[in-house]
Amino acid sequence: MADGKGGLGPRGGETLLFLTDDQLRKGIEAMFFAYRGFTADPDRILDEYGYGRAHHRAIHFINRSPGTTVTNLLSILGVTKQSLNRVLRRLIEDGLVEARVGASDRRERNLHLTDEGQVLERELSEAQSDRMRRAFRAAGPEAVVGFRAVLEEMMDPEQRRQYHRLSEAGR
Amino acid sequence: MADGKGGLGPRGGETLLFLTDDQLRKGIEAMFFAYRGFTADPDRILDEYGYGRAHHRAIHFINRSPGTTVTNLLSILGVTKQSLNRVLRRLIEDGLVEARVGASDRRERNLHLTDEGQVLERELSEAQSDRMRRAFRAAGPEAVVGFRAVLEEMMDPEQRRQYHRLSEAGR
DNA sequence: AGATTACGTCAGCGTTGTTGACATTGCCAG
DNA sequence: CTGGCAATGTCAACAACGCTGACGTAATCT
Numbered sequence: 436m437a438d439g440k441g442g443l444g445p446r447g448g449e450t451l452l453f454l455t456d457d458q459l460r461k462g463i464e465a466m467f468f469a470y471r472g473f474t475a476d477p478d479r480i481l482d483e484y485g486y487g488r489a490h491h492r493a494i495h496f497i498n499r500s501p502g503t504t505v506t507n508l509l510s511i512l513g514v515t516k517q518s519l520n521r522v523l524r525r526l527i528e529d530g531l532v533e534a535r536v537g538a539s540d541r542r543e544r545n546l547h548l549t550d551e552g553q554v555l556e557r558e559l560s561e562a563q564s565d566r567m568r569r570a571f572r573a574a575g576p577e578a579v580v581g582f583r584a585v586l587e588e589m590m591d592p593e594q595r596r597q598y599h600r601l602s603e604a605g606r
Numbered sequence: 607m608a609d610g611k612g613g614l615g616p617r618g619g620e621t622l623l624f625l626t627d628d629q630l631r632k633g634i635e636a637m638f639f640a641y642r643g644f645t646a647d648p649d650r651i652l653d654e655y656g657y658g659r660a661h662h663r664a665i666h667f668i669n670r671s672p673g674t675t676v677t678n679l680l681s682i683l684g685v686t687k688q689s690l691n692r693v694l695r696r697l698i699e700d701g702l703v704e705a706r707v708g709a710s711d712r713r714e715r716n717l718h719l720t721d722e723g724q725v726l727e728r729e730l731s732e733a734q735s736d737r738m739r740r741a742f743r744a745a746g747p748e749a750v751v752g753f754r755a756v757l758e759e760m761m762d763p764e765q766r767r768q769y770h771r772l773s774e775a776g777r
Numbered sequence: 778a779g780a781t782t783a784c785g786t787c788a789g790c791g792t793t794g795t796t797g798a799c800a801t802t803g804c805c806a807g
Numbered sequence: 808c809t810g811g812c813a814a815t816g817t818c819a820a821c822a823a824c825g826c827t828g829a830c831g832t833a834a835t836c837t
Binding site for chain 1: 738755756
Binding site for chain 4: 504543
């Protein structure tokens, strides 16, 4: 294994040249460097507000699914409730997030962005979208299809379900 | 801006449907979930050894460019020397990394993995490559091209240079 | 000889993740 | 109604890993 040619000899059959160790390594390094770029712009903005990536993620997904519960957010973010709570508490104190007592189940808290929260969300998502748009435009539509296909295959099944669930919810 | 159609009307000209807000958002979320998958397997292994992602990154790039200097590693990783030093010190103490005094410039330290370091590197990179290989195989060669194209466009120019420099060094 | 470079290190701090324990509130089944 | 469980919040402690600032040493360069 790890001979870089999937066990086939040189030019064996369908020459799976895109599965060589070299190609895989490039994919790994591309993910590393690209993720840095992916987070760089929001990071700069967050820094001005004294927030971190965790705040960004919470804001993103609350905006994405308004009225979501803490438990649901917990499962999407994949962190402990203590960790999320620290972030959420601050966002609520700062008036960016509102936690309304659930209508049907009063134990639940339905999370919403306030107007102020939406302003920050806008700023963050525009910065990130701008970079994504430039990358998409430069790479072209077919590349985008491939990009998303590979990323989706890289997710754990559970994460993949979350990923699709979000799109469904968006009608 | 951010009307999702690049300023064009519905089906205007070359219908840039792959640049809609919805497509961009999916790209953003795909990056988030995929990166989790990308790091999940190494994270599990690192945990057993009591290491974190920072150790993984150091090991990866030392293996990638044996004999590299601390300064060079610093610029690739994009962290402060204090942060890297903490990681490096432990890897050296644990006997995974060796820092040899530079031959031409004795101020420099040329970093190498020891045999033991190479064992861990192997374990980590195989875990990560396995996932990447499965994703590549499932998505197909054309998707892989697109995947890498978009990722590359997402990098900052400096990161992009680093990315290419690594490939050149590998001859 | 003085400036600069490469590296290491001490100290302190912030974010964000963890585990463990515990309290409150509210839904629900028996 | 009561006991069990679920949803949430919170305290405390800890670790990983970023950061800034300040020094110190050795080696190289000008």
